Amino acid sequence: MSEGIKKFMFMNTKAPYGTVYALESLEVVLISAAFDQDVSLAFCDDGVFQITDNQKTDGSGMKNFSAAYKALGDYDINKIYVEKESLEERGLTMDNLMKLTYEDEDDDWAEKTSMYLVTRAELADLIDEQDVTISS
Amino acid sequence: MNFTLLINEGPYQHQASDTAYQFAKAALEKGHEIYRVFFYNDGVNNATRLAIPPQDDRNITENWAALAKEHELDMVVCIAAAQRRGMLDADEAGRQGKDADNIHPAFRISGLGQLVEGGIQADRLLTFGD
Numbered sequence: 001m002s003e004g005i006k007k008f009m010f011m012n013t014k015a016p017y018g019t020v021y022a023l024e025s026l027e028v029v030l031i032s033a034a035f036d037q038d039v040s041l042a043f044c045d046d047g048v049f050q051i052t053d054n055q056k057t058d059g060s061g062m063k064n065f066s067a068a069y070k071a072l073g074d075y076d077i078n079k080i081y082v083e084k085e086s087l088e089e090r091g092l093t094m095d096n097l098m099k100l101t102y103e104d105e106d107d108d109w110a111e112k113t114s115m116y117l118v119t120r121a122e123l124a125d126l127i128d129e130q131d132v133t134i135s136s
Numbered sequence: 137m138n139f140t141l142l143i144n145e146g147p148y149q150h151q152a153s154d155t156a157y158q159f160a161k162a163a164l165e166k167g168h169e170i171y172r173v174f175f176y177n178d179g180v181n182n183a184t185r186l187a188i189p190p191q192d193d194r195n196i197t198e199n200w201a202a203l204a205k206e207h208e209l210d211m212v213v214c215i216a217a218a219q220r221r222g223m224l225d226a227d228e229a230g231r232q233g234k235d236a237d238n239i240h241p242a243f244r245i246s247g248l249g250q251l252v253e254g255g256i257q258a259d260r261l262l263t264f265g266d
Binding site: 006008020021024027028031032034035037131132134135136 | 142144176177216217220247248249251252253255256261263265
């Protein structure tokens with residue numbers, strides 16, 4: 001399989017700060033948008049913290065890159081899966097997360113959500129559908 | 137089968153690069169192909185030409201360089217990850233006004249697009265990391 005569009009999923013499993021994995025994963029995601037592939041993101045384990053709302057890094061000296069997730073819709077990346085069990089295990093709900101949206105060009109540019117709450121089993125099925133899964 | 141390998145951890149601290157090297161060697165011996173080896177995150181440190189491991193230990197960078205020479209492997213170091221970590225080739229050192237460079241000539245510096253393209257072109261992309 002070397003021709004055509006592939007399904008790429010970027011799995012985010014680590015907290016946004018503490019290690020550089022989240023930031024450098026996001027950099028790959030943004031580059032991947034230029035290749036016209038079928039790109040999705042998944043957030044599970046501590047990765048759900050990457051898209052929590054109102055992140056503040058003042059005092060820790062870390063670069064706050066969370067606003068970049070809100071730009072994903074502009075890159076036509078609008079399939080963002082959040083694992084339900086990972087939220088619950090951390091006392092979080094979708095209300096604690098940023099509202100990630102995109103404008104649907106097939107529906108008069110209506111603003112629609114990019115986020116899908118999925119169970120661990122559903123996420124496993126989604127992973128199974130992918131051609132390329134890059135996890136960090 | 138045609139593989140792209142993604143290596144996300146640096147040498148010695150993690151076994152990821154060793155495992156990837158052993159995989160690449162075994163796959164090539166079995167007649168498979170390696171489309172590209174892409175070094176990202178701390179994996180870029182595998183490309184240093186200045187490491188001096190003890191003589192009774194493996195030299196990870198030289199292992200990769202030898203394998204690449206034998207099989208004409210395309211070994212790519214992510215430029216953004218490399219620059220953050222002070223990994224420069226001679227051209228980049230000149231451009232950035234730095235007085236030294238440290239990337240082994242068996243590796244080349246390029247962008248993240250090479251990783252995505254590697255995922256598109258290969259039958260399988262394998263990640264080696266934590």
